[in-house]
Amino acid sequence: xxxxxxxxxxxxxxxxxxxxxxxxxxxxxxxxxxxxxxxxxxxxxxxxxxxxxxxxxxxxxxxxxxxxxxxxxxxxxxxxxxxxxxxxxxxxxxxxxxxxxxxxxxxxxxxxxxxxxxxxxxxxxxxxxxxxxxxxxxxxxxxxxxxxxxxxxxxxxxxxxxxxxxxxxxxxxxxxxxxxxxxxxxxxxxxxxxxxxxxxxxxxxxxxxxxxxxxxxxxxxxxxxxxxxxxxxxxxxxxxxxxxxxxxxxxxxxxxxxxxxxxxxxxxxxxxxxxxxxxxxxxxxxxxxxxxxxxxxxxxxxxxxxxxxxxxxxx
Amino acid sequence: xxxxxxxxxxxxxxxxxxxxxxxxxxxxxxxxxxxxxxxxxxxxxxxxxxxxxxxxxxxxxxxxxxxxxxxxxxxxxxxxxxxxxxxxxxxxxxxxxxxxxxxxxxxxxxxxxxxxxxxxxxxxxxxxxxxxxxxxxxxxxxxxxxxxxxxxxxxxxxxxxxxxxxxxxxxxxxxxxxxxxxxxxxxxxxxxxxxxxxxxxxxxxxxxxxxxxxxxxxxxxxxxxxxxxxxxxxxxxxxxxxxxxxxxxxxxxxxxxxxxxxxxxxxxxxxxxxxxxxxxxxxxxxxxxxxxxxxxxxxxxxxxxxxxxxxxxxx
Numbered sequence: 317x318x319x320x321x322x323x324x325x326x327x328x329x330x331x332x333x334x335x336x337x338x339x340x341x342x343x344x345x346x347x348x349x350x351x352x353x354x355x356x357x358x359x360x361x362x363x364x365x366x367x368x369x370x371x372x373x374x375x376x377x378x379x380x381x382x383x384x385x386x387x388x389x390x391x392x393x394x395x396x397x398x399x400x401x402x403x404x405x406x407x408x409x410x411x412x413x414x415x416x417x418x419x420x421x422x423x424x425x426x427x428x429x430x431x432x433x434x435x436x437x438x439x440x441x442x443x444x445x446x447x448x449x450x451x452x453x454x455x456x457x458x459x460x461x462x463x464x465x466x467x468x469x470x471x472x473x474x475x476x477x478x479x480x481x482x483x484x485x486x487x488x489x490x491x492x493x494x495x496x497x498x499x500x501x502x503x504x505x506x507x508x509x510x511x512x513x514x515x516x517x518x519x520x521x522x523x524x525x526x527x528x529x530x531x532x533x534x535x536x537x538x539x540x541x542x543x544x545x546x547x548x549x550x551x552x553x554x555x556x557x558x559x560x561x562x563x564x565x566x567x568x569x570x571x572x573x574x575x576x577x578x579x580x581x582x583x584x585x586x587x588x589x590x591x592x593x594x595x596x597x598x599x600x601x602x603x604x605x606x607x608x609x610x611x612x613x614x615x616x617x618x619x620x621x622x623x624x625x626x627x628x629x630x631x
Numbered sequence: 632x633x634x635x636x637x638x639x640x641x642x643x644x645x646x647x648x649x650x651x652x653x654x655x656x657x658x659x660x661x662x663x664x665x666x667x668x669x670x671x672x673x674x675x676x677x678x679x680x681x682x683x684x685x686x687x688x689x690x691x692x693x694x695x696x697x698x699x700x701x702x703x704x705x706x707x708x709x710x711x712x713x714x715x716x717x718x719x720x721x722x723x724x725x726x727x728x729x730x731x732x733x734x735x736x737x738x739x740x741x742x743x744x745x746x747x748x749x750x751x752x753x754x755x756x757x758x759x760x761x762x763x764x765x766x767x768x769x770x771x772x773x774x775x776x777x778x779x780x781x782x783x784x785x786x787x788x789x790x791x792x793x794x795x796x797x798x799x800x801x802x803x804x805x806x807x808x809x810x811x812x813x814x815x816x817x818x819x820x821x822x823x824x825x826x827x828x829x830x831x832x833x834x835x836x837x838x839x840x841x842x843x844x845x846x847x848x849x850x851x852x853x854x855x856x857x858x859x860x861x862x863x864x865x866x867x868x869x870x871x872x873x874x875x876x877x878x879x880x881x882x883x884x885x886x887x888x889x890x891x892x893x894x895x896x897x898x899x900x901x902x903x904x905x906x907x908x909x910x911x912x913x914x915x916x917x918x919x920x921x922x923x924x925x926x927x928x929x930x931x932x933x934x935x936x937x938x939x940x941x942x943x944x945x946x
Contacts, residue, residue, distance in 0.1 A: 317632075317633065317823060317827075317858065318632065320820055466933060466934070466935040467934075468934060471934040471935050472935045499933075500930065500933075501933045501934075501935055503892055503895040503896045504851075504854040504892075504896065505635055505895075505896035505897065506895075506896070508632060512632075529926070530926065530930045531888065531891065531892075531926050531927055531930050531933070532847075532850055532885075532888050532925070532926035532927070533850055533892060535847055535848060535850070535851045536819075536850045536851040536853070536854045536892070538851070539819045539851045539854060539855060540854060543632065543858075566926055566930075570847075573846065573847050576846065577818055577819075577846075577848060577851070580818040580821075581818045581819065581820035581821070582820065610847070611844070611845065611846050611847035611881055612846055612847070615815065615845045615846050615881075618781060618814075618815075618816045618846070619781070619782075619783060619786040619816075620781040620786050620787045620816055
């Protein structure tokens, strides 16, 4: 069995992947409060929004303001999503620490969602890299490969195609690459296999795994990815977001459940889980009427959690 | 990485662990319909009830009748739970294929729940073994070790204590032993560690893993147990049952979700998942007002499910 890592990082993407999927528009003041409290609870990577036209996603129109605020918090690594060169220019302007460029390995999903082929996105990334290098900004470029485990439109997505996209993104100048199970099709065996292959290609540049909990497998998939060497995971507080094609189905991996699982296995995330649960309760109030997910908020922490987690067997 | 097994078995325990935990008393005719439809959907191991006094669990008073019916179905392996020698005698009388004797590794839980110490349960098992051997019945005896990953009453349960109980059960004549996370305290790392150690002690006699989904980790724990060599899992249709101390929290691993995860990883369970989902819908009607769990019934099967699951990478 491969050893588990001693540390792992949870990137909070609730303010982007979560909020873009739900009806409510959260006021900027609440988002700032969310970022501040998440930071207080020990979260050190937050995707605060997306530089897309406000007419497409009015929920995320305040992204520049959120980056500016988030950058005032010590040791916080601030990400944004950018769908195109224009978005990337704004990310460079506000000096985000990282910009995530989504690419769909599924041609069908890519055309429907991004209105570009995967190759066109790769060409965009090359232009973004040139712009970044010319600007002198330190913003990292992450190529985020979505529908990496299948697609609701085209069905199966070949692992070879996913790995081909990954290599192309790296060749085009992406500093980081990641794999996302955009529609909740992944299973632990597929995760283990694809992430092992991805690690071989990208090495240290393999940045993150992003799982949806549509079929209840997000945490099982995280565990399989940990075994494959992944140490960074996207998640959303209260599991908000997820697949609009399965109403009522669970959304993203819930940050608080993931933080609990990792900590209970003795993997340090730096997160104060009680603090995160308290924040979840506030966000649930702000988003009244929206469906939140997760289990820890109801079940509570086990009596055994805390001082003595995951002792080695002494037999 | 250890290879995953080609086949795994799901033991349906909804009629026992599920129904004993909820208010509704399901009529015998519905239970018979449940068993018949589960068998039709390919389930080949069912725990149909428990030989406990009817005044304690009126929900399960028809266990003898259910065993008699279940034994008429071809290739169905019929289990019952027995808390004591009297229950074991009834199980032998009706010629159940297997009787599961619960033992709590937590002394506190054992006394509160079974009114016996673990040692007293082990002594019971020795008496059951003698009774079984004297009767000439073929009923297997399974020692099911509960609170194996911790206890809501005493907190931590030492793995050494769990393994000590396992050895004692085997020495007393148990044909099979299994480990249960009775209160939903297990995590994948702990599962991997404890089941690896258990496999070393019990070998082929290590029969089953039983996980609750109280904190959303049941399927992650199944995956970790698969890697440790376990190939048989308890689950309940619709995830019914679970921990009465966490109202609203998820119950057992849901049979249909587990069957999906295993099949999607290319592990054969013999189960027709559509058939199981149809049965779940009927059971949900019968149990109107009770909380059911699981995700697959809402999200549906992935478009990729079926013909081409879990291809090997061809890169």
